[in-house]
Amino acid sequence: MGIQATQFHLEPGFDGTLQQQIQQMVSQGILAGRFLPGEKMPSSRELAVRLGISRITVTLAYAELVATEYLVARGRSGYFVSENAPLPPHYTLANTDPAELFDWNKVLGDRYAGHLHLLARPPNWREYEFPFIYGQPDPTLFDHHNWRRCALEAHGLRDFDAVTSDSYEQDDPKLIEYIVRNVLPRRGISAHQDEVLLTLGAQNAIWMCAQLLLSRGRTAVIENPCYPGLREVLQHTNCPVIPIDVDAAGLPPERIPEGAGVVFTTASHQCPTNTTMPMERRQDLLTRSAEKGFVLVEDDYEFEMSFAKQPTPALKSLDRAGSVVYIGSFSKSLFPGLRLGYIVGSPAFIREARGLRSIVMRHPPGSLQRTTAYFLSRGYHDSMLNRVGKAYGRRRAVMDKAIRDCGLEVAGAGAFGGSSFWMKAPEGVNTTELALSLRKQGVLIEPGQAFFDPADGNVQFYRLAYSSIPSARIAEGIERIAAALR
Template identity: 55%
Template sequence: MAIAVETFILDPLHQGTLQRQLQELVTGGILSGRFRPGDRMPSSRGLARHLGISRITVTLAYTELVANDYLSARGRSGYFVSDTAPRPPSLSAPSHMPSGSRVDWSRAFAQQAPTEAVLTRPEDWRRYRYPFIYGQADARLFDHQNWRKCALQALGARDFDALTSDSYERDDAQLVEQVIRLILPRRGIAAHPEEVLVTMGAQNALWLIAEALLRPGRTATVEHPCYPPLRQILQHSGCNVRPVAIDGQGLPPQQVPAQTDVLFVTPSHHCPTSVTLPVARRREILDRADRDNFLIVEDDYEFEMSFATSPSPALKSLDRAGRVIYIGSFAKSLFPGLRLGYIVGPAPLVQEVRRLRSLVMRHVPGHIQRAAAYFLSQGHYDAQVHKMSRAYRDRRTVAEQAMRELGLTVAGSNTFGGSSFWMQTPPGVSAAVLAQRLRDRKVLIEPAGPFFGAAQDPGTHYRLAYSSIAERDIPEGLRRIAQESAALTPSPII
């Protein structure tokens, strides 16, 4: 039986190459049972014409499928589904299916996760012409070639153990060494290997620390507004959560409750307002921690993007009592899908958190760790950060000039750089309504409700990031935001 060429349809949102997508279409058809042994594939010329791609792309895909025994080549007769291709699993269907579940899941769950609003963005956000959204990798800035080289190097025979071994609770020694030698000194932090733990990003680090240090009856103090998943993690722990409103200089140390057990802060770059905590306040917080005997968790995200001024010293670099637990991440400097971060803290804390991590997963995948280690050790990380910083500086300069001309209101101060602005709508304008109207004009902004929590959202703030939008598109995108803001502003009563 010949497989019709119309069977194959390319997905424009597919993230891989055309060759990879075509291979997936064929393997998916075989593994699902739609394509059967002996079925004839469309000719490479005919399939290329149908899909609007080059014939060599189809030929390369077919060749790879032959090598993997999904297809077989029969001389001039063409390509056929191999007689020995992997088969779909043969599962016997039950004689009858239950009409409905009798399980009361509301009673079955030992503890349900919090259901607060979370930060979301359209899955097809890359189709929007003006995506002012935060934290997504910009393909125009990423060093694809050298990352690919490092990933391939990590797949080599010399790194076979790092790739395939179960390291139990241990992390990749090469990555830990690079964090200690290359990353931490820039923040004024000195650490030994037993004081570093590799995590699946900063959020995983926050969860592990909360699990280790908090329980019902203990108190966690957080900035308000704050990173939404942190609030949910703390609520799930059952501890008392005490929010402290920030001001124009970040967290006021005198407002931290004396009964605090753990204080969570983002001093270098407050999330989400971008305010930087002055060094004097950092020292005051450390004095308070000593006096009231509480621990401090410092989330030092995005410190690499300090293109305007040098970043202030990390809170941990000023700590002489061992009270600060430091969290770093490669999500903003490399890409969020890497899910790679680290905890730096006293050895007893890291040892306990390591045991906790092993209950969920033994360690971060070895290949990811080793590829990142090579990327750092070969100098590509520094070059990547430098390239991004220059691009962000240029984009920020263009955005600041356009916002001044358009009269848009910046609510948060930021002196060191970063990748976003904290914005405020005109009086009487809802940020959520503004965001919805802007979508019809191909503009994406992020309403700030999740940062405040549903009960305390003033509804008037939004985050405006420039990490994912081309510099040339920033003025027009801001012009559309200004137009919609003006259209929504209530007319004065005369």
């Protein structure tokens, strides 16, 4: 019995090529048990006419399905479902809903899902005309061609063992070498390979630092406002957390209380105000760390986005006592979905961090490490950063002018560049409500409440990013924000 062409339908929203969609329809039909071994497939001509596509597209899809043993070609007879095709799973669905039999609310310990809405953006945010949202990549600026080349090379036969073997707790030596010899020196940091550990982004690095440093009731000090993910991580350590309000120069060292165990700071590019801590204050902070015995955890995010002027040296580069743990990430300079970052610290700290990581996930995926290593070492990363920096510089200039023309208030300085403005709304404006009303006008902004200590109840600030919006749309978007505020 043959499989009819009428059983195939193209999905308009399919995320892939037509060839891939045909391959998926056939393989899923076989795995679901609808297409049985030995059954004849529609001819390539018949299926092409049915779907309204090119015959060569169907032919290429069938050829790929033959290569993966879902189909077999029999001379002039056509294509058939292979006897060697993967078998559909055999299972019987339960007649009752397990949720009706077991109360998970009684057995769950700590709750982690409550923070997921803090900086939530619509899933279809790219469809909005004015997306002033932070941290999302602009596909027009990314080097797709060379990233694909590096990925293909990383998945070739030469690197097969490196990317497919279980490396246990070890990292890709090519990527570690590039970070030590090229990335860290740009921040003034000198480190050996045993002082660097790869992580699944900065968030994962922050979690590991908290786990290793905040035991036995040690006190954590954080900036206010700060990166919301940091506050959520610390909440689950059950340690005392003291927020300190930042000023125009960042975190005031003199306000760090006695007994502080760990101080988390974004000294070079404060999150979210964009303030850069001056050199005198950095030296004061390091001196107090050495004298008082507290650890400094430096999240050096967005240093690659310093297109306006050269960034100041990292706090870690000035560290003479060895009390600074440095966190870096490729999320902003490459793309956030990569989830690849790194920690730099003393060998003793990195040794324990490596042990902690091995318990949870061993190491980040080898294929991503090797692809990133090639993309960095071949110079593609620096070339792309140069292009991104110029584009961000143009967008920032347009946004700065639009903000001034509309009389909006900028609350944070960004002398080195970055990708956003930290804004302050007039008295009495709730920016969470403002953000919801602006969505109806096609405008997305980030309300600032999530960045502040919950006890503050601060709803007056908001963030405007220009990383995902073209220059031509910025002025009109800012005008709509100003009109809503009026």
